[in-house]
Every structure is written in structure tokens, then in C-alpha cells.
Amino acid sequence: QVQLVQSGPEVKKPGASVKISCQASGYTFVDYYIHWVRQAPGQGLEWMGVNNPSAGSTRLAQKFQGGVTMTSDTSTRTVYLEFNSLKFDDTAVYYCARDRGYDDWFDTWGQGTLVTVSS
Amino acid sequence: DIQMTQSPSVMSASVGDRVTITCRASQDISNHLAWFQQKSGRVPQRLIYAASSLQSGVPSRFSGSGSGTEFTLTINSLQPEDFATYYCLQHNSYPLTFGGGTKVEIK
Numbered sequence: 179q180v181q182l183v184q185s186g187p188e189v190k191k192p193g194a195s196v197k198i199s200c201q202a203s204g205y206t207f208v209d210y211y212i213h214w215v216r217q218a219p220g221q222g223l224e225w226m227g228v229n230n231p232s233a234g235s236t237r238l239a240q241k242f243q244g245g246v247t248m249t250s251d252t253s254t255r256t257v258y259l260e261f262n263s264l265k266f267d268d269t270a271v272y273y274c275a276r277d278r279g280y281d282d283w284f285d286t287w288g289q290g291t292l293v294t295v296s297s
Numbered sequence: 298d299i300q301m302t303q304s305p306s307v308m309s310a311s312v313g314d315r316v317t318i319t320c321r322a323s324q325d326i327s328n329h330l331a332w333f334q335q336k337s338g339r340v341p342q343r344l345i346y347a348a349s350s351l352q353s354g355v356p357s358r359f360s361g362s363g364s365g366t367e368f369t370l371t372i373n374s375l376q377p378e379d380f381a382t383y384y385c386l387q388h389n390s391y392p393l394t395f396g397g398g399t400k401v402e403i404k
Contacts, residue, residue, distance in 0.1 A: 213393070215395075222384065222395060222396075222397050222398040223333075223335075223341065223384055223386075223395040223398070224395065225386075225392060225393040225394065225395065228391075228393075237391055239392045240392070273340065273341070277388070281346050281347055281350065283331055283346060283386075283388045284331060284333070284341075284343055284386065284388075285343055285346070285352070287340045287341060287342075288340075289340055290340055
């Protein structure tokens with residue numbers, strides 16, 4: 179069945195980097211974009227950006243430009259979200275979700291990865 | 298950027314009630330809107346896509362309507378498992394934007 183499986187929780191210090199992953203299965207990987215959504219503790223959902231595994235391209239929300247990188251590896255069917263210098267307010271659960279337009283927007287989500295930034 | 302204004306932010310309701318949640322877009326988004334349910338500590342689940350199409354497996358008491366700038370999620374005969382937070386998402390243009398969420402609490 180269609181699944182997005184994310185990597186496990188991370189605990190990092192401010193200024194550190196972290197790379198979390200989202201591995202797809204059960205569908206043609208390059209046919210779908212992968213989005214990343216952030217949810218800070220007790221807060222709502224926030225769209226961060228989208229990766230196109232077929233083209234290897236990324237579009238980021240302005241807020242995250244310069245602070246995060248999204249990449250993909252078609253050989254492992256995995257999309258990555260990397261932070262280069264974590265801040266305390268990056269503490270959140272990060273979800274990946276897929277879409278290919280039409281009626282498939284965000285029909286499948288990963289289970290979420292908790293990133294905790296603490297000194 | 299398109300702003301999505303969702304209301305109310307919190308509501309109290311009883312089992313059996315009819316619940317209506319609204320999302321208003323700051324500009325025309327056609328029917329490029331989805332609704333999600335998120336229970337505490339769980340992954341969001343899609344309920345409605347294309348503004349009014351019911352996701353497979355979702356109970357028929359959930360329905361969506363609207364187009365352009367005004368959208369509604371209706372839950373007919375609220376059930377105990379429906380107490381959760383609901384979000385709308387516009388995917389008409391980037392950056393995608395979510396509504397602020399509506400928490401449906403037990404009265």
C-alpha cells in the first residue's frame with residue numbers, strides 16, 4: 179500500500195544541523211511531489227515547501243529560504259529535509275505529504291518526525 | 298500570498314449536533330481546497346478534496362461546499378470520534394497556505 183515512512187526523532191543543540199527523511203513506497207515515486215509541513219507544539223500546520231523528485235527541484239516558502247534544503251534520491255525513493263543551523267523555535271513535528279495535482283493533494287502523509295532543539 | 302481565514306477557532310458541540318466550519322480565502326482559489334482532520338498527537342487525515350469531494354473511507358456525515366473564496370465543512374450528527382481539530386488547505390497557488398484550525402470540543 180501507499181506509504182510515506184519518516185525517520186526517527188532528533189534532539190539537537192542550537193546551531194546544529196539535522197537531516198530528516200521521508201521514504202516512499204507503494205507508488206511510482208517520480209510521479210508525485212513531496213511537501214513538508216511543520217507543526218510547532220500546540221500550533222497549527224505550516225507549509226514549508228515542496229520537492230519534485232523527477233526534476234530534482236524545490237520550491238520553498240519565503241520564511242524557510244536560506245535555512246532549509248530539500249533534496250531527493252530516486253534510487254532510494256527518499257526525500258530529505260535538512261536544516262543548516264537550528265534555532266529553538268525549529269522545535270516541531272515535521273510531516274511529509276505527497277501530491278501530483280488532480281485529486282491527490284496531500285492524500286497520504288508520513289507519520290511525522292519530532293525535532294527538538296534544546297541546549 | 299493567499300491568506301486562509303478559518304472560523305471559528307474553537308467551538309463546543311454535543312454528540313448529534315450539526316457543525317459548520319468556514320474557510321475564507323483572500324482571493325479566488327476556484328475549488329482548490331482540501332479539509333483535514335487531526336486528532337491530538339496524530340497525523341492529519343484528508344476528509345475532503347476539490348472543495349466538495351469526499352475522501353474514500355470517510356463517513357458520509359462529512360461534507361464540503363463552496364468555491365471561489367468561501368468554503369464550508371459540515372459535520373452532520375457529530376460523533377464522539379469527531380472531536381478533533383480541522384484545517385483547510387488552499388493549493389491554488391504557491392505558497393500553499395493552511396487555515397488556522399478549528400478545534401471542536403465536547404460541550
